[in-house]
Amino acid sequence: xxxxxxxxxxxxxxxxxxxxxxxxxxxxxxxxxxxxxxxxxxxxxxxxxxxxxxxxxxxxxxxxxxxxxxxx
Numbered sequence: 001x002x003x004x005x006x007x008x009x010x011x012x013x014x015x016x017x018x019x020x021x022x023x024x025x026x027x028x029x030x031x032x033x034x035x036x037x038x039x040x041x042x043x044x045x046x047x048x049x050x051x052x053x054x055x056x057x058x059x060x061x062x063x064x065x066x067x068x069x070x071x072x
Contacts, residue, residue: 022029038044
């Protein structure tokens, strides 16, 4: 009887741990699952995605000026 009780407690502990991780990491897990679903979808074409931001790969450096203050 003790072995069954120990096994039940272990299973309940694993289930509660899983639920805790799911709740704590929900936003990250949802984004990951959406990315996996998109990649596994044969009808998905990344070129059709209009929500992406098109940033240059090598942006031009911003013109900055450096002011040096000499204190005597």
